[in-house]
Amino acid sequence: MSGQDLDAVIVGAGFSGLYMLHKLRGLGFSARVIEAADDVGGTWYWNRYPGARCDIESCDYSYSFDEDLQQEWQWSERYASQPEILRYLQHVAERFDLRRDITFETRVERAQWDEAAQLWTVSTDSDEQLTARFCIMGTGCLSSFNTPDIPGLADFAGDTYTTGQWPHEGVDFTGKKVVMIGTGSSSIQSTPIIAQQAERLTILQRTPNYVVPGHNYPMPDDEANKVKQSYAELRDAAQESAVGSGRALPRTPHLATSLDEQTFLSDMERRWAVGGLVGFVGAYADLNMDPAAANRVGEFFADKIRARVSDPEVAEKLIPHDHYVTTKRLCVDTGYYESFNRDNVDLVDLRTTPIETIVADGVRVGDTLIEADALVLATGFDAMTGSLNRIDIRGTKGMSLADKWNEGASSLLGLMSHGFPNLFTITGPGSPSVLTNMVTSIEQHVDYIAGVMVYLRDQDGVQIEAEQDVEDAWMAHNNTVAQTTTYMSANSWYIGANIPGKPRVFLPYIGGYHAYRAICQDIAQNGYCGFLIDGAARPCEVNFDAHVESFTPEELMVA
Ligand code: FAD
Numbered sequence: 020m021s022g023q024d025l026d027a028v029i030v031g032a033g034f035s036g037l038y039m040l041h042k043l044r045g046l047g048f049s050a051r052v053i054e055a056a057d058d059v060g061g062t063w064y065w066n067r068y069p070g071a072r073c074d075i076e077s078c079d080y081s082y083s084f085d086e087d088l089q090q091e092w093q094w095s096e097r098y099a100s101q102p103e104i105l106r107y108l109q110h111v112a113e114r115f116d117l118r119r120d121i122t123f124e125t126r127v128e129r130a131q132w133d134e135a136a137q138l139w140t141v142s143t144d145s146d147e148q149l150t151a152r153f154c155i156m157g158t159g160c161l162s163s164f165n166t167p168d169i170p171g172l173a174d175f176a177g178d179t180y181t182t183g184q185w186p187h188e189g190v191d192f193t194g195k196k197v198v199m200i201g202t203g204s205s206s207i208q209s210t211p212i213i214a215q216q217a218e219r220l221t222i223l224q225r226t227p228n229y230v231v232p233g234h235n236y237p238m239p240d241d242e243a244n245k246v247k248q249s250y251a252e253l254r255d256a257a258q259e260s261a262v263g264s265g266r267a268l269p270r271t272p273h274l275a276t277s278l279d280e281q282t283f284l285s286d287m288e289r290r291w292a293v294g295g296l297v298g299f300v301g302a303y304a305d306l307n308m309d310p311a312a313a314n315r316v317g318e319f320f321a322d323k324i325r326a327r328v329s330d331p332e333v334a335e336k337l338i339p340h341d342h343y344v345t346t347k348r349l350c351v352d353t354g355y356y357e358s359f360n361r362d363n364v365d366l367v368d369l370r371t372t373p374i375e376t377i378v379a380d381g382v383r384v385g386d387t388l389i390e391a392d393a394l395v396l397a398t399g400f401d402a403m404t405g406s407l408n409r410i411d412i413r414g415t416k417g418m419s420l421a422d423k424w425n426e427g428a429s430s431l432l433g434l435m436s437h438g439f440p441n442l443f444t445i446t447g448p449g450s451p452s453v454l455t456n457m458v459t460s461i462e463q464h465v466d467y468i469a470g471v472m473v474y475l476r477d478q479d480g481v482q483i484e485a486e487q488d489v490e491d492a493w494m495a496h497n498n499t500v501a502q503t504t505t506y507m508s509a510n511s512w513y514i515g516a517n518i519p520g521k522p523r524v525f526l527p528y529i530g531g532y533h534a535y536r537a538i539c540q541d542i543a544q545n546g547y548c549g550f551l552i553d554g555a556a557r558p559c560e561v562n563f564d565a566h567v568e569s570f571t572p573e574e575l576m577v578a
């Protein structure tokens with residue numbers, strides 16, 4: 020500990036940072052969290068737009084690490100709303116007395132590795148400098164808001180709101196003409212509520228998305244009690260699942276393309292009746308691999324839109340046409356499509372008529388001025404790398420992480436990147452993260468990072484970093500697995516396509532949570548081979564392909 024303030028600096032006080040702090044404390048490490056916001060919560064602190072809620076069931080989308088915590092907390096709805104998830108995280112902070120080691124309203128601007136001292140120096144916007152053996156980024160995959168570069172945005176005279184930085188006091192749109200830009204999950208959740216308030220709501224749509232119903236409901240006591248009794252099985256099931264969810268509907272044991280029409284429709288209707296994200300993403304082995312399977316499922320979605328939207332022209336505009344189902348994040352709705360049956364809601368297709376400019380009193384689309392008192396930007400995030408690249412992270416020989424990632428993010432297991440010793444990224448690029456129930460992935464990463472730190476301590480080691488060759492092999496494996504899917508064909512944020520100039524690299528690992536976890540375990544059991552400990556490399560025989568389901572077309576045909 021000589022010459023250092025702490026064992027670890029943790030950046031961010033969302034699900035990741037809170038659990039990381041608790042875990043390290045329990046293992047006898049000293050740690051401090053630095054958080055830009057004035058309270059805990061992360062995503063659930065910032066995204067306070069109307070209708071914000073999780074789209075993975077709350078019993079699943081919650082910490083599993085403490086039995087008493089999961090027994091004492093009662094979720095009030097199937098999918099908790101943002102205020103309830105925030106209250107939950109505040110409760111966690113209080114229950115485990117976490118706030119005393121969190122510095123709020125402070126942004127980390129720079130993190131620099133000191134090779135001689137083998138310490139990180141972390142500098143903040145309040146001119147504080149902390150030194151620590153480890154620096155752990157819990158900065159979030161979806162925490163750098165994307166403000167679109169639309170001409171005239173600054174000239175708008177009304178109020179501009181961004182979903183990812185919504186005012187704490189809320190917004191009342193009563194009597195207002197509102198224009199919303201974007202039709203991703205945030206827009207799809209907020210549209211029905213804004214539509215009920217506003218005098219007029221105009222949605223500017225560039226790309227329609229695939230949307231499944233949430234079928235949210237208040238959680239009856241008997242169901243809540245049943246969940247509490249079966250938490251052990253639910254969490255075990257999450258560990259064995261490709262999406263880290265104990266509630267994922269089992270995969271249909273046939274290819275989507277091989278089912279007769281009646282069987283296919285009844286299977287899809289069964290999934291539709293349950294609703295929610297995790298029932299669809301892995302429904303069929305060929306869904307994410309074979310365009311014909313995706314088209315068949317996509318057509319089912321299209322018919323559902325036609326059935327829910329009264330105006331056939333509007334319905335056709337809302338049907339996705341340029342990407343396969345699941346290749347952009349599926350959205351989950353409560354009353355989204357019905358909003359377009361209201362007299363005060365309009366849909367504008369920006370593919371037909373793009374935005375010309377924003378002016379003081381509205382948005383000019385083609386030759387038409389859409390008048391607006393308020394503008395809502397639901398335009399997404401610089402996902403997975405945005406918040407990391409906004410920090411000036413300097414590793415060995417002053418190398419910048421942003422420079423290293425200039426051609427695309429590169430890591431070993433999404434946890435570490437060569438040249439940046441003792442720097443961990445929770446749910447970093449190259450890990451399953453956003454393709455899973457994030458809380459499961461966060462807990463797995465936190466436990467793993469803590470395991471690495473304990474291993475190092477037990478060996479009297481000081482420094483660990485990814486070995487470049489093994490990192491390259493991991494990235495090649497990531498790419499190979501992604502190439503077998505339809506995901507690579509979509510202009511999604513998974514691939515950086517939503518941010519002008521961002522390198523096109525498939526960012527999350529798509530081999531499945533269960534496979535990823537098994538790979539991590541193999542590496543740990545082999546003494547963390549693939550990681551250099553105090554500069555020493557060890558042979559690493561771990562086969563990344565061994566746990567990943569094979570998806571070659573030939574194998575799919577016999578599935
Ligand atoms: P975050 O919650 O993003 O927290 C990161 C924190 O780091 C933030 O508080 C930020 O202020 C802080 N920070 C970042 N940079 C700095 C810096 N330089 N200095 C200081 N502080 C910094 N996932 C699911 O699995 N299911 C869902 O239903 C789901 N719903 C979502 C809904 C919305 C609206 C959004 C935006 C995301 C959703 N996600 C969902 C993903 C969600 O981000 C994760 O589930 C999870 O909350 C991430 O937790 P985290 O702690 O890793 O990151």
Ligand code: NAP
Nearest residue numbers: 072073074167201202203204205206225226348397398399
């Ligand atoms: P998003 O899915 O990236 O959607 C952003 C929307 O803005 C897209 O429709 C995009 O169009 C549009 N857009 C961006 N720039 C534009 C421009 N210059 N002009 C016109 N349109 C523009 O962002 P999000 O809705 O905030 O969701 C991000 C992720 O957060 C989700 O995928 C999900 O993982 C998570 N999330 C989850 C929930 C939930 O239900 N629990 C809710 C919100 C968010 P293009 O598609 O054409 O780029």
